[in-house]
Amino acid sequence: MTRIGEPWFDNAAGPLVRPYAVTRGRTMGAGHDLDMLTLVVTVSPAPRLQHIETEYAEIVQLCRTAQSVAEVSAHLNLPLAVTKILVGDLIAEGMLNFRAPAASDSYNDISGIGDLHILQAVLDGIRKL
Known part of the structure; x- marks a missing residue:
């Protein structure tokens, strides 16, 4: 509980702006x-x-080099949903170009990620630890 006149947050909290205020x-x-x-x-x-x-x-400054929406979100320290809205606004205004990832035919297709057997071996190794 804070006393009158004391700040109700600490310096580590950072800016206290709700995500819906940004959008x-x-x-x-x-x-x-x-x-x-x-x-x-x-x-x-x-x-x-x-x-x-x-x-x-x-x-706009960050995206001078191609970035994923997730990377932009991490750099801005904003939730992904908020970042998607802001990036969408800039795309609509013609400020950003975008390229969606290649769609896979099924959720079980892990092409580009690696062999499922390798991932299973890594998981088994972690479980043994």
């Missing part, structure tokens, strides 16, 4: 169904940024 209460993006593996990159030359929020400027 202005929106839970849906600008119509792009973004996956966490979707790659985004800033359009060159980048048009003038329409938003004044710092998150948009940080995303």
Whole structure:
């Protein structure tokens, strides 16, 4: 319990802005169904940024080199759902280009990840520890 005049958070807590405040209460993006593996990159030359929020400027700066939506989320220290909305806004404005990951035919297809037998051997080794 805090006393009157004492801060109710500590310095390690960081900024206390709710995720819905960053997206202005929106839970849906600008119509792009973004996956966490979707790659985004800033359009060159980048048009003038329409938003004044710092998150948009940080995303445009960060995406000068191709980044996945998950990487952008980690760099901004924002939840993935919030990052998808912000990235979707920038895609809709023509600030970012995106490329969705290749879709697999089934959820059991792990092509590109490796052999299932190798993954099972790693899991078995971890369990033995």
